[in-house]
Amino acid sequence: DKKFFFTVGLGTKPCPKNQTCQGPTNTTKFAASMNNISFALPRTALLQSHFFSQYSKGVYTTDFPAFPLIPFNYTGTPPNNTLVNNGTKLVVIPFNTSVEVVLQDTSILGAESHPLHLHGYNFYVVGQGFGNFDPENDPPKFNLVDPVERNTVGVPSGGWVAIRFQADNPGVWLMHCHFDVHQSWGLGMAWVVLDGELPNQKLPPPPSDLPKC
Numbered sequence: 001d002k003k004f005f006f007t008v009g010l011g012t013k014p015c016p017k018n019q020t021c022q023g024p025t026n027t028t029k030f031a032a033s034m035n036n037i038s039f040a041l042p043r044t045a046l047l048q049s050h051f052f053s054q055y056s057k058g059v060y061t062t063d064f065p066a067f068p069l070i071p072f073n074y075t076g077t078p079p080n081n082t083l084v085n086n087g088t089k090l091v092v093i094p095f096n097t098s099v100e101v102v103l104q105d106t107s108i109l110g111a112e113s114h115p116l117h118l119h120g121y122n123f124y125v126v127g128q129g130f131g132n133f134d135p136e137n138d139p140p141k142f143n144l145v146d147p148v149e150r151n152t153v154g155v156p157s158g159g160w161v162a163i164r165f166q167a168d169n170p171g172v173w174l175m176h177c178h179f180d181v182h183q184s185w186g187l188g189m190a191w192v193v194l195d196g197e198l199p200n201q202k203l204p205p206p207p208s209d210l211p212k213c
Helices: 046-051 180-184
Strands: 002-014 028-034 037-039 085-087 090-093 097-105 114-118 123-130 148-150 152-155 159-167 171-177 188-193
Touching: 002 114, 037 188, 046 171, 097 114, 097 152, 114 159, 152 159, 171 180
Parallel strands: 002 097, 037 085, 090 188
Antiparallel strands: 002 028, 028 037, 097 159, 114 152, 114 171, 123 148, 123 159, 171 188
16 A cells, blocks of 8 residues: 655764764764654653644654655765754554555665564565665565565665565554664654554553553
8 A cells, every 4th residue: 555665774963062973073973764864762752642642742743754855876885975864753654554665775884784673563574685676676576475474674784675564553663773773873763553443443542550751
């Protein structure tokens, strides 16, 4: 039903004033991003914000890009500008949507294999390869007969992997790199899966004894 293309990789942020950073230059620090958005964890829980419809209060926005805003040669010579954007941006999808995501590694500050983990779901790994994903020639080679089922997949270094899942679990679900340092640098995003029509397809309220922060 919906197709997404996410670049996955490293980047830089400006070094805060009066600090010494260990980035590629003295004026930058390392960052990581998906589609050039470095994920910023909010002070208020995303699931709580979604359930009580508080996103309009500035907790998060729903404009995470479905595709890179500025396409480039992802595994070739990296662009000169390695700065990433910062934000708490999510993707909203209706209940029971079938989703395809192509995760593309980039060569910015070096190609790496990133173990991407999706909360709330298992997914099927339908394809992978090295170099840049070819939207015309690669999908016909997808394994739609007996693909492996996972909740974590390694994005090949200098390559791509394609996954599919059925969004039948309402809530807010984080997808992030399982390298702690990359996650702390912002390599992640989150899906908002809306409620379905039936009672058992709706996000239950928080329990009455949920501890207050």
